[in-house]
Amino acid sequence: MDITMNAKNTVITFLNxxxxxxxxxxxxxxxxxxxMPPGNERAxxxxxxxxxxxxxLGAAQVIAAKPDRPNxxxxxxxxQPGPTLIFNGHxxxxxxxxxxxxxxxxxxxxxxxxKLYGLGSTDMKSGVAAxxxxxxxxxxxxxxxxxxxxxxxxxxxxxxxxxxxxxxxAEGYVSGDAILIGEPAGIRRELESIALxxxxxxxxxxxxxxxxxxxxxxxxxxxxxASVKAAGLITRFxxxxxxxxxxxxxxxxxQGGVYxxxxxxxxxxxxxxRVPPGSTEKGIRSExxxxxxxxxxxDSKLRAEVVWQTPPSTWIDPVNFPHxxxxxxxxxxxxxxxxxxxxxxxxxxxxxxxxxFAATGIPTIPAFGPGLLPLAHSPNECxxxxxxxxxxxxxxxxxxxxxxxxx
Ligand SMILES: [Zn+2]
Numbered sequence: 001m002d003i004t005m006n007a008k009n010t011v012i013t014f015l016n017x018x019x020x021x022x023x024x025x026x027x028x029x030x031x032x033x034x035x036m037p038p039g040n041e042r043a044x045x046x047x048x049x050x051x052x053x054x055x056x057l058g059a060a061q062v063i064a065a066k067p068d069r070p071n072x073x074x075x076x077x078x079x080q081p082g083p084t085l086i087f088n089g090h091x092x093x094x095x096x097x098x099x100x101x102x103x104x105x106x107x108x109x110x111x112x113x114x115k116l117y118g119l120g121s122t123d124m125k126s127g128v129a130a131x132x133x134x135x136x137x138x139x140x141x142x143x144x145x146x147x148x149x150x151x152x153x154x155x156x157x158x159x160x161x162x163x164x165x166x167x168x169x170a171e172g173y174v175s176g177d178a179i180l181i182g183e184p185a186g187i188r189r190e191l192e193s194i195a196l197x198x199x200x201x202x203x204x205x206x207x208x209x210x211x212x213x214x215x216x217x218x219x220x221x222x223x224x225x226a227s228v229k230a231a232g233l234i235t236r237f238x239x240x241x242x243x244x245x246x247x248x249x250x251x252x253x254x255q256g257g258v259y260x261x262x263x264x265x266x267x268x269x270x271x272x273x274r275v276p277p278g279s280t281e282k283g284i285r286s287e288x289x290x291x292x293x294x295x296x297x298x299d300s301k302l303r304a305e306v307v308w309q310t311p312p313s314t315w316i317d318p319v320n321f322p323h324x325x326x327x328x329x330x331x332x333x334x335x336x337x338x339x340x341x342x343x344x345x346x347x348x349x350x351x352x353x354x355x356x357f358a359a360t361g362i363p364t365i366p367a368f369g370p371g372l373l374p375l376a377h378s379p380n381e382c383x384x385x386x387x388x389x390x391x392x393x394x395x396x397x398x399x400x401x402x403x404x405x406x407x
Contacts, residue, residue, distance in 0.1 A: 003404040007141040011396045014137040019389050022133045023116070025051055026388060029125040030109040030118035035095040036158040044091045045070040048132065048153060055136040060151070063173055069163040073173065074151040076139055078403055082147025084176035085327065085402050086362070087135065087395060089128035089183075089369070090157030090164060090353065093120035094377045101379035115382040122371030126383040127182030127391065128153060130370060134395035138403075145403040150176055157353055165353035169360045178327040178402070179364040182391065183352045184371030190387040191339060191370070193346025196328055197277040198366035199245070200318035201351055202284045203310045205253065205270050206233060206292065209303040212258065212265025223263045224301050227256040230267035233295060233304065237271065241291055245276035245347065270310065277318040277347060319354040319366050327402050331368060334397035338390050349373070368394075 015022075034044040045062070052060055052074060060074035072091075096106040096119050104110040109118035116126070135151050142149075152174065156164035168174050186192040210226030217223065238250045249272040256267025275284055288306055296302050308314055321328060323345060336342035350373060354366035370387035 003400050004144065007144050007400055008397065010140050011137040011400060012393060014140050015133065015389070015392050015396065018133060018136070022129060022388065022392060023111075023385060025132070026116060026121070026126050026129040027109040027118075029129055030116070030121050031107055033107055034092045034120070036092040036156060037095065039092065039156060039159055039163075040068040041070055041091045041155040042068050045072055045153075048072060048091070048128075051132060055132070055139075057136055057139060060153075063168065065163045065167045069155040071155055071164060071168055071173075072151070072153040074135065076135060076142055076149040076151075078145025078147050078149075079143035080146040082145070082403055083178065084148040084150060085399055086150040086152050086174070086176040086179040087131040087399075088152045088154065088179050088181045088353065088357070089124050089131055090154050091125075091128060092155055092158045093123065093125070094158050097379060103380055106379075106381070111385065114385055116385055116388070117380060117382040119381060121383045122184045122381050123376035124183050124369060124371065126371055126388045127184065127369030130388055130391040131182050131395055133392045134399065137392070137396040138399050141400070145400070147403040148176075149399050149403060154353065161353055161356055165356040169356045174357055174360055174362065176362055178325065179354075179357050179362055180327065180331065180368065180395070180398070181352050181354055181364065181366055182369030182395070183348070183367035184373050184376060184383075185343070185368045186372040187349070187374065190372060190384050191335075191343050191390065193343045194328075194331055194335065194365070195346050195348035195367040196321040196323055196365055198319045198348035198350070198352060198354055199274040199276055200279055200355070201316040202273040202275050202279075202281070203270065203314055204288065205268050205307040205310055206230070206237070207266070207268045207305055207307050208233065210265045210267070211263060213263050215261050215263050218263055224303070225264050226267040227264040229299075229302055229304070230256055230269055234269055236295065237291070241288075243276070247272075247274040247349070249273075268307070274349060275318055277320045279318055281315045281317075316351045317355040317359065319358050319364060321363050321365050325363055327363070327365065327398070330398040330401035331365070331394070333401060334394045337397060338393045
């Protein structure tokens with residue numbers, strides 16, 4: 001069965017008729033607070049259940065590790081067997097931060113110059129709303145689908161995903177053939193690329209040892225100052241540990257010394273690497289260890305070691321979505337039908353929930369959704385309303401294509 005022109009028209013007509021409702025719903029989601037910390041997605045989950053009801057999608061299953069941290073799973077059955085596509089988004093936001101820096105109340109969404117302003121508008125209540133309306137549009141032609149469309153809306157992404165994606169994956173609630181996450185895809189402009197890959201994270205500290213003693217004796221004993229050694233390492237690591245498509249941020253934490261009068265016996269600094277697709281934990285760790293061993297060869301007085309146990313994240317896998325996967329093709333074709341300037345394939349700089357899902361063996365697209373990543377977690381967060389509408393259409397058409405016969 002191939003996707004029919006009729007099905008496409010039905011879906012697009014539904015979305016044309018529901019743009020206002022989609023915008024109103026997105027405003028409501030923004031106006032319903034769900035900041036993490038402290039973490040409570042109950043009200044926003046109830047608002048979403050209300051919309052499922054209004055859109056005649058039925059009630060979603062509530063899966064919660066804690067009562068205030070609900071995850072929602074809605075399933076839409078096709079008329080024939082086939083693959084399961086999962087749309088995923090998170091319902092929590094970061095806190096608003098300093099309200100004086102917001103030109104509007106972050107919880108009172110305002111539309112201005114084609115943009116919707118408010119907390120979570122970019123990250124990622126617009127993406128969630130677009131996925132919900134795309135699902136409602138696809139439901140109009142569900143009997144023509146081969147397979148299932150699942151909508152998995154998770155809590156706690158901003159808090160480390162222990163009660164959201166990680167919990168759902170570990171407990172076996174995530175089952176399907178491909179996942180699309182609607183995180184904001186733009187860095188400099190909205191819908192800039194389809195991020196089929198994302199970078200991973202490697203965090204660690206380097207601890208440096210010196211000779212703690214009376215500071216008046218440093219010339220007498222030629223004592224090693226741990227802070228001075230650490231400062232040298234920070235500079236050399238920042239300059240010398242560069243790799244293509246990797247960010248190296250050294251000194252994200254920094255401690256050393258005791259007080260005046262004391263030669264520092266200990267100093268320590270944190271490193272935050274965002275590692276490109278294809279990197280492995282073992283490989284990066286060994287490169288860091290080798291780098292430090294080399295520094296010791298250059299400086300016989302250097303005593304230092306790498307400390308890998310750095311909470312909350314010592315390592316998060318990069319994600320590689322197969323570029324020839326049918327969902328990649330479906331998403332690219334849908335984007336080219338809706339956007340005048342179809343986005344190229346890209347690599348997401350930040351981590352999303354994709355690694356937790358990908359670890360279960362389900363190929364996961366880390367980010368394609370409305371909004372700009374640099375506006376996420378920032379005052380005056382906003383999203384272009386045209387991207388919200390475009391994404392609802394792209395998601396729906398991509399689902400139609402993926403859930404039609406792929407032979
Ligand atoms: Zn997000």
